[in-house]
Amino acid sequence: MYDFSKVVITSSPHIKSKEDTRSIMCDVLIALLPSLFVSTYVFGLRVILMTAVSVAACLVFETIYNKIVGKANTIGDLSAAVTGVLLAFVCPVTLPYWMLIVGAGVSIILAKSLFGGLGKNFINPALAGRAFLLASWPVAMTTWVTAGSRAGLLSNSQETLDAITAATPLAIIKGSAEGDLPSIASMLWGMCGGSMGEVSAIALLIGGAYLLFRKVISFHTPAAYIGTVAVLTLLFPAGGLGHVQSMLYGLFSGGLMLGAFFMATDYSTSPVSHKGQVVFGIGCGLLTVMIRYFGGYPEGVCYSILLMNTTVWLIDKYTRPTKFGAPAKQKKEG
Amino acid sequence: MAYTFRGGIHPGTKDDPGFKSATNTKPIEVLKAPDQVILPVSMHIGAPAKVLVKKGDIVDLGQMIAEAGGFVSAPVHASVSGKVIDVAPRLHQNGSKVMSVVIENDHEDRLHESVKPKDFESMTNDERIQAIWDAGIVGHGGATFPTHVKIKSGIGKCDTILINGAECEPYITSDHRLLLERPEEIVEGVRYLVKIMGVKQAFICIELNKQDTFAKIEQLLAGDPIIKLAPLECRYPQGAEKQLINAVTGREVPSGKLPADAGCAVFNVDTAGAVYRCFAKGMPVIRRVVTVSGSAIAEPKNLEARVGTCVTELIDACGGFKKDPNKLLAGGPMMGNAQFTTDVPVLKGTNAFLAFAEDEDKRVKDPTCIRCGRCVGVCPMHLVPVYMNMFASRNNLEGCEEYDVLDCIECGSCAYVCPARIPLVQQFRVAKMRVQEKRRAEAAAAKK
Numbered sequence A: 001m002y003d004f005s006k007v008v009i010t011s012s013p014h015i016k017s018k019e020d021t022r023s024i025m026c027d028v029l030i031a032l033l034p035s036l037f038v039s040t041y042v043f044g045l046r047v048i049l050m051t052a053v054s055v056a057a058c059l060v061f062e063t064i065y066n067k068i069v070g071k072a073n074t075i076g077d078l079s080a081a082v083t084g085v086l087l088a089f090v091c092p093v094t095l096p097y098w099m100l101i102v103g104a105g106v107s108i109i110l111a112k113s114l115f116g117g118l119g120k121n122f123i124n125p126a127l128a129g130r131a132f133l134l135a136s137w138p139v140a141m142t143t144w145v146t147a148g149s150r151a152g153l154l155s156n157s158q159e160t161l162d163a164i165t166a167a168t169p170l171a172i173i174k175g176s177a178e179g180d181l182p183s184i185a186s187m188l189w190g191m192c193g194g195s196m197g198e199v200s201a202i203a204l205l206i207g208g209a210y211l212l213f214r215k216v217i218s219f220h221t222p223a224a225y226i227g228t229v230a231v232l233t234l235l236f237p238a239g240g241l242g243h244v245q246s247m248l249y250g251l252f253s254g255g256l257m258l259g260a261f262f263m264a265t266d267y268s269t270s271p272v273s274h275k276g277q278v279v280f281g282i283g284c285g286l287l288t289v290m291i292r293y294f295g296g297y298p299e300g301v302c303y304s305i306l307l308m309n310t311t312v313w314l315i316d317k318y319t320r321p322t323k324f325g326a327p328a329k330q331k332k333e334g
Numbered sequence B: 001m002a003y004t005f006r007g008g009i010h011p012g013t014k015d016d017p018g019f020k021s022a023t024n025t026k027p028i029e030v031l032k033a034p035d036q037v038i039l040p041v042s043m044h045i046g047a048p049a050k051v052l053v054k055k056g057d058i059v060d061l062g063q064m065i066a067e068a069g070g071f072v073s074a075p076v077h078a079s080v081s082g083k084v085i086d087v088a089p090r091l092h093q094n095g096s097k098v099m100s101v102v103i104e105n106d107h108e109d110r111l112h113e114s115v116k117p118k119d120f121e122s123m124t125n126d127e128r129i130q131a132i133w134d135a136g137i138v139g140h141g142g143a144t145f146p147t148h149v150k151i152k153s154g155i156g157k158c159d160t161i162l163i164n165g166a167e168c169e170p171y172i173t174s175d176h177r178l179l180l181e182r183p184e185e186i187v188e189g190v191r192y193l194v195k196i197m198g199v200k201q202a203f204i205c206i207e208l209n210k211q212d213t214f215a216k217i218e219q220l221l222a223g224d225p226i227i228k229l230a231p232l233e234c235r236y237p238q239g240a241e242k243q244l245i246n247a248v249t250g251r252e253v254p255s256g257k258l259p260a261d262a263g264c265a266v267f268n269v270d271t272a273g274a275v276y277r278c279f280a281k282g283m284p285v286i287r288r289v290v291t292v293s294g295s296a297i298a299e300p301k302n303l304e305a306r307v308g309t310c311v312t313e314l315i316d317a318c319g320g321f322k323k324d325p326n327k328l329l330a331g332g333p334m335m336g337n338a339q340f341t342t343d344v345p346v347l348k349g350t351n352a353f354l355a356f357a358e359d360e361d362k363r364v365k366d367p368t369c370i371r372c373g374r375c376v377g378v379c380p381m382h383l384v385p386v387y388m389n390m391f392a393s394r395n396n397l398e399g400c401e402e403y404d405v406l407d408c409i410e411c412g413s414c415a416y417v418c419p420a421r422i423p424l425v426q427q428f429r430v431a432k433m434r435v436q437e438k439r440r441a442e443a444a445a446a447k448k
């Protein structure tokens, strides 16, 4: 006789793919590593410490929140860690640590947990944290150091850094800051001013390619987003630049790659169907260029994604796939 | 050029696509007839058959022991010769006890007088369909819908026959081996079906992972003006009727309708084989090829067993379990039924029996949807499982209906890819039942 004491009865299907939430978030973290390396090379070890502080703060905030509401701790799914890295990446390296921690609190508690946590939040936590910081401490959030300069590892105040502030390429193009535009090549490699994670387009593209290869994201959102920005900046060049030049600066600056591959693809806050993702990407692209050209800020990625986040439920509703075998007259154009 | 449909998944690993490598090169082994067979009166969809014998009767191989209980029903035949030792409810693969005829095998395999070749050409079409009905032929792919019903309701409506050799369910290789080892039976069976239904085209549809069967089948089909081989890309659930029809003909079966409404009749390869055996040998359905596989099985095999053989004997023939099983399955891992024992009989539609040692199901406590959209991309019915699940978990039946939960074919693709491990299919099954209940209640209220 055989031993059936361990046999369990469940409903089909009885096998599942290997990927789970944790492995997906782990892939996102891996994909962010190239940018972390380049940024550390450009801005020094403070980048690593900033990122570590941000991640730790996110994990602690999520743990505390779960404790308070009596939920099982969810930090094991690593989504809070991803938020932590992304938040650090959209801040300048000179931001005081305590501000970063406040930002992490906003990201995790206000933008994510209060809505029910992973999958239920409707705005991107890292970007919400950044938007809050930018509104609260606009100077600290737009103080950029030049590539190669080293911000003090532990320094917590702005003054010591004043001497070495630099402008971002987009601010120069917009005319809201003085300075010489860095060459396209130095922007590709990350040798320019900007927030920690957005300086090197190449490093971000490598990470994005990894996410595509691992099928963590599909190409729809980034392609639609980047494509829209490319077309618009090519057709309507900014600040006295040539058409192609305008497009290249438009693409490789202001965290577009970071936004397109890592922020606009955030599962919770983007549409679920490929068609919806294309619409979402185009919307992000349009808004980004409009904010850059007409808005008060030189940089538009953060706000455009946050704005589009609020439309996801609508996009999902109107881009719902037509079911198999639907009567022909109801069939919408695909 | 290989055909396929939109959506679906590719279970398996790079080295073992579809988890079929354990048995796809193993020839069918004929299992010795058991000392006893248990033949439930329900091995098909539809009304249970009505038992014709009583305890103590002596029956012959192929003798009808239960007759069809209605038009949508199929008779049952003795799969061994011997003595009826019991007519009583016995454990069935569906988990409940079902009226069954238990026959003690006298190991003589004495053929019943009704088992003799039929002269197909001189029979009228009605006689031919009656012969298929009398042979107890049902869908051998696992769905077990009585074949005569499909034929009868399809004549005049269908212009195309599809022979389903997709065998897209992971692990299962019984149809693969049949296509490889007995292609003549299948092709002849298709010829019979084509004549009976009077269709203008027929396709034998086989996924590319069974390419080794193509040469022989193409040779058998050479010069045939109607029957063609249709190679399919590998993709689950390509063997689902609607997806198969769409892959090969490009047609979409309208929502809530049957394949015949798209002009197609779909038969499993072994159903075609059964049709052949019915006319050429006069033999009703008494055997079936079963893939026995999974990580808990010592030596996975393709076994040909008499219908009614206890599954335990199949496991024994495969060297027993090498590890204690965590999961026992009748059928494939995507749509098969979990069993709590091997003490159940092989049925007409049992294409596989699997035993897993590890927890392949990977359920978690309190799963949370991360809105990754994977389920949307893979749904072969182009539904939005993420929203269906949201509505189902909030008990919002209107939402479920609006998001077409009734169109779900329960293929499991969404649940397979879900990284949050949400038991989506389970949710949808319950939601479907409740939506249907609600509709019935509404219809009843409207009548009053």
Ligand code: SF4
Pocket: A272, B368, B369, B370, B371, B372, B373, B374, B375, B376, B385, B386, B389, B414, B417, B418, B419, B420, B421, B422, B424
């Ligand atoms: S696959 Fe699972 S986690 Fe992803 S959207 Fe669908 S239900 Fe949610």
Ligand code: SF4
Pocket: B378, B379, B380, B381, B382, B383, B385, B407, B408, B409, B410, B411, B412, B413, B414, B415, B424, B425, B428
């Ligand atoms: S919703 Fe139904 S039809 Fe669609 S993938 Fe899930 S089980 Fe299959």
